Amino acid sequence: MNTANCPTDAAPLPMKIYDWYNGPYPARVRIALAEKGLLAKVDFVSINLWKGEHKAPEFLEINYSGTLPVLELKDGTRIAECTAITQYLDDLDGSPTLTGSTAVEKGLIHMMTKRAEIEFLDAVSMYFHHATPGLGSHVEIYQNREWGLHMRDKAVRGMRYFNEVLKSQPFVASPSFSMADITVIGGMIFSALLGLAVPDDCQALREWYARMQQRPSLVAWAAMVEKGAPTS
Numbered sequence: 001m002n003t004a005n006c007p008t009d010a011a012p013l014p015m016k017i018y019d020w021y022n023g024p025y026p027a028r029v030r031i032a033l034a035e036k037g038l039l040a041k042v043d044f045v046s047i048n049l050w051k052g053e054h055k056a057p058e059f060l061e062i063n064y065s066g067t068l069p070v071l072e073l074k075d076g077t078r079i080a081e082c083t084a085i086t087q088y089l090d091d092l093d094g095s096p097t098l099t100g101s102t103a104v105e106k107g108l109i110h111m112m113t114k115r116a117e118i119e120f121l122d123a124v125s126m127y128f129h130h131a132t133p134g135l136g137s138h139v140e141i142y143q144n145r146e147w148g149l150h151m152r153d154k155a156v157r158g159m160r161y162f163n164e165v166l167k168s169q170p171f172v173a174s175p176s177f178s179m180a181d182i183t184v185i186g187g188m189i190f191s192a193l194l195g196l197a198v199p200d201d202c203q204a205l206r207e208w209y210a211r212m213q214q215r216p217s218l219v220a221w222a223a224m225v226e227k228g229a230p231t232s
């Protein structure tokens with residue numbers, strides 16, 4: 001075996017990830033890590049969203065956007081944005097399973113990932129930050145309830161869209177599990193945290209999610225969340 005083509009071994013390790021244990025966006029990267037068998041190669045650094053640590057000047061130096069997660073390599077390189085992090089992790093072993101191998105797969109996975117963000121996950125997030133107490137008044141310095149409710153309705157439309165997609169295919173973007181599935185999973189996780197119900201008529205989406213929850217990566221994530229917030 002030509003180990004020169006195994007960048008996982010050559011990757012600057014250990015990697016560090018700034019995240020919060022049960023955040024829906026961090027979940028995307030933790031699930032990707034588990035799918036790639038890389039969880040043990042990462043040191044997680046907790047940034048407490050509820051205390052607003054992600055908006056502190058020290059953290060804004062790490063990620064201008066003030067959001068989690070952020071991947072930090074041993075050489076100090078920092079990669080924020082779940083899609084970018086997942087792409088990096090997937091390329092490490094030269095065998096991308098989550099972001100596609102062919103040009104068509106890559107195109108479709110990126111399209112459906114972006115669609116899952118815009119139509120579902122990010123809309124749920126906007127609902128949370130604008131039409132609920134969100135992370136609290138010390139973090140939510142601007143709220144627009146009408147916008148938040150509009151985004152909630154958009155998210156429910158997004159659920160119906162993905163339900164239609166999943167009526168005719170087993171995965172969101174391709175014949176196999178991908179980053180696009182992980183992004184819709186993020187939307188489902190966030191919706192569940194907020195009590196935003198999946199409409200009864202979204203049977204295909206419900207069945208797909210029940211299947212996804214049986215994947216070892218999601219089982220591991222749920223077990224980690226079950227343990228509760230880190231103490232340090």
Ligand SMILES: N[C@@H](CCC(=O)N[C@@H](CS)C(=O)NCC(=O)O)C(=O)O
Nearest residue numbers: 023024025026066067068069081082
């Ligand atoms: N586009 C970003 C969004 C990240 C994001 O919104 N993360 C949440 C964590 S669940 C966050 O940091 N929220 C805090 C806030 O927006 O105040 C990504 O894909 O990484």
